[in-house]
Amino acid sequence: MSQATEPDSESVTEPETKPESELTAASAIELTGITKRFPGVVANDNINLTVAEGEIHAICGENGAGKSTLMKILYGMQPPDSGTIKISGAVAELHSPAQAIELGIGMVHQHFMLADQLTVLENVILGAEPTLSVGRINFSAGRAHLDEVSRAYGLDINADDYVEDLEVGERQRVEIIKVLFRGAKILILDEPTAVLVPQEVDELFSNIRELKTGGTTILFIDHKLDEVLEIADTITVLRQGRTVGTVKPDDVTARDLAEMMIGSELPKPDAGASTVTDEVALEISELRVLGEADRPVVNNVSLTVHRGEIVGVAGVEGNGQAELVNAIIGTTPSDQGSIKMLGRDITSASVRSRRELGLGYVPQDRHRDGLLLGFSLWENGTLGHQTEAPYSRGLWLSRDGMRKRAEQIKSQFDVRTPNIDLSAHALSGGNQQKLIVGREMVADPTVFIANHPTRGIDVGAQAAVWDHIREARAKGLATLLVSADLEELIGLSDTIVVMLRGRLVARLDPNEITPRDLGTYMTGAALETEETEETEEAVASA
Amino acid sequence: MxxxxxxxxxxxxxxxxxxxxxxxxxxxxxxxxxxxNPITAYLDMLEHGSKLETQVDILNRATPLYLAGVAVAIGFKMNLFNIGVEGQYLLAFIVAAHLGAQVELPQVLHIAYVLVVAMVIGGAFAGVAGVLKVTRGVNEVISTIMLNAVVISGLAAWWIVEWQAGGEISATGGRVGTEPIDESRLMPDINSWLEFFTREVGFGKELTGMLIVAVVVGVFYHVLLTRTVLGFDLRSSGANQHASHVGGVSPKRMIVIAIVLSGVVAGLVGMPELMDSGYYPSNPVSGLGFLGIAVALLGRNHPAGVAVAAVIFSFLDVSSGILQVTGAAxxxxxxxxxxxxxxxxxxxxxxxxRIRERDEAAAAAAAMTNPKVPSDNPPTAAEVSV
Structure with a gap:
């Protein structure tokens, strides 16, 4: 399968880098015939993977393609059923992460494993503390080593900051330093950009390039294809537990990669003909929401969504989109202004009465806000609609109605599950998302708030979610789409508004804008002139 | 399948x-x-436990234990740790005993009146912890422990003196206690129900009628949780407050409802004793609230599981006596x-x-890999680099 393991062919496509002798001598990682079965499923099926020393090697694949299992095997968390692992040319039997660390393999997990109440230094040395006599921790030695590591790789961090005060990007840097501190020469990054905003991604990438210059080998798991193409030297694509192929970024486009991942033609977000009506479904006027220390995080926002219309909200994360959504849902009170649904003022209505009026919601964080992970799928299919028919009658639940709806969601929204009695945590991310979207759609909403509806799910599920949103739009659904995926925003929306520091700063036509232009609006670069005028005005009036 | x-x-x-x-x-x-010798000890316990009279003892002990267990379990379902069952039931016990002795109603009404008073007092007192939690963010563990102290060494100690039965001390069998409720207004034993299946119960043992109430509470708890919208709200809010809130369930409201319901059931814990003796003694059966935590834990907050756990604990308690008698251990x-x-x-x-989670994950993964699109045409990009 993996033809790139032949040194001859590889040296042809990679003329500028290392001499041939080095390539044949030692690959940093060489996996041969790795197979791993779980009851009822083959997670890895005869996988071959060769990672040259000092390269950035990306592993792509849909959720459930076997990327995580493969990395767990490489990191000693799970033994393979068969196959061999060679690290720097020597066969390695890995039984625990400790062994992997000893061999110079370090892993940065998608979900950070840091103690918030400890400082950066304490977190970094935790478990690998340099000691003085009688088990006392040698903090100065730890600090010296940390400084050395962060200087050597250009990973800028203040050792005495508490982790709870750090930005997400900085926390990730701490995780990377933690691994390097333990002497890792091979770094596994599990979807490192999933939690980062664009600027942080840029910073991460420059850090990664720095690491590469320092001789570190990097294995990079991701399914954001643009990023993969930007950073990787080599890309291996997995599908359904098998290696589909190993390619060079210069030879493929994002589309090619996506097609390799899903094994079929790639769908595109495309809204089709406009279905916008002039009936107002959601009307927000001069809304203000206060955040910490009573500072306005949503400020003077006015917005109208008509039936059959999709209004996209663009913005760098943390500019008030989350708070705007929470105010519409009703989990955060609004300070000023009003929210109207179908002409009814719901500004101070309870979440439940808003839901009963037909407000559908797909949250950004499905584990936190969307699901009861330990509950069955049919109970999850009811959550948020338990007071409505057919899920209940009066005070009584209708198990029959709940189960029938769950079956309907399962078949209409292609939730891949053997039955609806399974717990929600058993499903993959994409299927969980389809369940949530399905749950909201079958309840036939009039206003639909989609908050990053396709974040962290694979291409196939993404296309399905887009389809459902488009379908509902044609039937007259009013949708507010908040997303960080600019292609998604431009492709689906009828109108795009840009949010910056709590305000709506631009209203754009998706037909006339490129992702690049949208990006400049999001960072405020396109508005700088206007803003100075505004402040001047304010000064003048004061 | x-x-x-x-x-x-x-x-x-x-x-x-x-x-x-x-x-x-x-x-x-x-x-x-x-x-x-463990074998003799276990045999003694089993032999003792097989007697009908012992079984009456076991059920009598299990009844308040079960009520305490359900009270704690209701809290657990909402992620609340109600350590205050102890204080709630003692307070309900003394107030119900006192108020019960102040009026004279026909038996059925009188029983209902006493039970309702106990439930209201239990619920209201627990509600204090709930209100403190939602308005002031006071952790219910702290507040209920404090409220226990308020009851045990405060209110109950004061009121037992204040409400102490005057006149002929024989009415309370020579013990210090509140004014007794006349026996004709207490809940009768249900020995006849048991004797219908077996034989006559000897040694003057009486099976408490509160057993029926406990069963009703258990059924009510089960139906509430699994069959009603409120039960779904409670469980979902307890499992994931955020998702549930987004789904229209106010977490604050659920906290107050759960802790009040917990207190309502806790109020009944002292009733088997009151229905037996008719008064609140200076040394009531105590510790049931804390044992209720263990019983709820062992029974996994499930109405039937808690019942089994209560019977096991009660069996062990009752057995401890016989071990001492026979000297086996x-x-x-x-x-x-x-x-x-x-x-x-x-x-x-x-x-x-964990086994169950693994099973489920495997089942879901198996469903995932059913290829929707046949992948027999590998994309050309795969060969690009070669």
């Missing part, structure tokens, strides 16, 4: 059964170390057994949970 069902049933039974077996085995080791062994059962049960449940 059938095979999967059997597996699920086995898994469900595996945890409590294995916990019990391990506890028996470990306790046997402890007995051996203490120089007793020290009576403290039952306390060790209780502890061991809880620890092993917690471990066993966790193991079973």
């Amino acid at each position: 059938n095979e999967r069902l059997t597996r699920r049933l086995i898994l469900a039974a595996a945890a409590p059964v294995s916990a019990l077996c391990i506890a028996v085995a470990l306790s046997a080791i402890v007995l051996l170390i203490a120089g007793s 020290s009576r403290e062994i039952v306390e060790i057994m209780k502890g061991v059962i809880i620890v092993t049960a917690v471990i066993a449940y966790e193991v079973v949970r």
Whole structure:
């Protein structure tokens, strides 16, 4: 399968880098015939993977393609059923992460494993503390080593900051330093950009390039294809537990990669003909929401969504989109202004009465806000609609109605599950998302708030979610789409508004804008002139 | 399909059964170390437990334990740790005893009146902790512990003096207590129900009528949780407050409702004793609230599970007496057994949970890999680099 393991062919496509002798001598990682079965499923099926020393090697694949299992095997968390692992040319039997660390393999997990109440230094040395006599921790030695590591790789961090005060990007840097501190020469990054905003991604990438210059080998798991193409030297694509192929970024486009991942033609977000009506479904006027220390995080926002219309909200994360959504849902009170649904003022209505009026919601964080992970799928299919028919009658639940709806969601929204009695945590991310979207759609909403509806799910599920949103739009659904995926925003929306520091700063036509232009609006670069005028005005009036 | 069902049933039974077996085995080791013969001790316990009169004792003890267990379980379902069951039931007990002695109603009405007073007092007192939590963010563990102290060494100690029965002390059998409620207004025993199936109960043992109330409470708890919208709200809010809130359930409201319901049931815990003696004594049966935590834990907050746990604990309590009588072992062994059962049960449940999760993940993964699109045309990009 993996033809790139032949040194001859590889040296042809990679003329500028290392001499041939080095390539044949030692690959940093060489996996041969790795197979791993779980009851009822083959997670890895005869996988071959060769990672040259000092390269950035990306592993792509849909959720459930076997990327995580493969990395767990490489990191000693799970033994393979068969196959061999060679690290720097020597066969390695890995039984625990400790062994992997000893061999110079370090892993940065998608979900950070840091103690918030400890400082950066304490977190970094935790478990690998340099000691003085009688088990006392040698903090100065730890600090010296940390400084050395962060200087050597250009990973800028203040050792005495508490982790709870750090930005997400900085926390990730701490995780990377933690691994390097333990002497890792091979770094596994599990979807490192999933939690980062664009600027942080840029910073991460420059850090990664720095690491590469320092001789570190990097294995990079991701399914954001643009990023993969930007950073990787080599890309291996997995599908359904098998290696589909190993390619060079210069030879493929994002589309090619996506097609390799899903094994079929790639769908595109495309809204089709406009279905916008002039009936107002959601009307927000001069809304203000206060955040910490009573500072306005949503400020003077006015917005109208008509039936059959999709209004996209663009913005760098943390500019008030989350708070705007929470105010519409009703989990955060609004300070000023009003929210109207179908002409009814719901500004101070309870979440439940808003839901009963037909407000559908797909949250950004499905584990936190969307699901009861330990509950069955049919109970999850009811959550948020338990007071409505057919899920209940009066005070009584209708198990029959709940189960029938769950079956309907399962078949209409292609939730891949053997039955609806399974717990929600058993499903993959994409299927969980389809369940949530399905749950909201079958309840036939009039206003639909989609908050990053396709974040962290694979291409196939993404296309399905887009389809459902488009379908509902044609039937007259009013949708507010908040997303960080600019292609998604431009492709689906009828109108795009840009949010910056709590305000709506631009209203754009998706037909006339490129992702690049949208990006400049999001960072405020396109508005700088206007803003100075505004402040001047304010000064003048004061 | 059938095979999967059997597996699920086995898994469900595996945890409590294995916990019990391990506890028996470990306790046997402890007995051996203490120089007793475990086999004689266990045989004594079983033989004693097989007598009808002992079984009446077991059920009488299990009834308040079960009520306490359900009270704690309702809190647990909403992620609330109601340590205050102890204080709630003692307060409800003394107030219901006092107010019950102030009026004279026909028997059925009088029983209902006393029970309602107990439930209202229990619920209201627990509600204090709930209100403190939602308005001031006071952790319910702290507040209920404090409120326990308020009741036990405060209100109850004061009121027992204030409301102490005057006149002929014989009415309370020579003990200090509140004014007794006339026996004709108390709940009768239900020996006849039991005797219908077996034989006459000897030694003047009386099976408490509160057993019926406990069963009703258990059924009500089960129906509320699994069949009603409110129960769904409670469970979902307890499982994931955020998702539930987004789904229209106000977490604050659920906290108050859950803790008040917990207190309402807690209020009934002292009723078997009141319905037996008719008054609140200076030394009421105490510690039931704390035992209720263990019973709820062992019973996994499930109405039937809590019942089994209450009977097991009650059996052990009742057995401790016979061990002392026959001299087969020290009576403290039952306390060790209780502890061991809880620890092993917690471990066993966790193991079973993991097995179940793994099963489910495998099933879901198997459904995932059913290829929707046939992948027989590998994309050309795969060959690009070669």
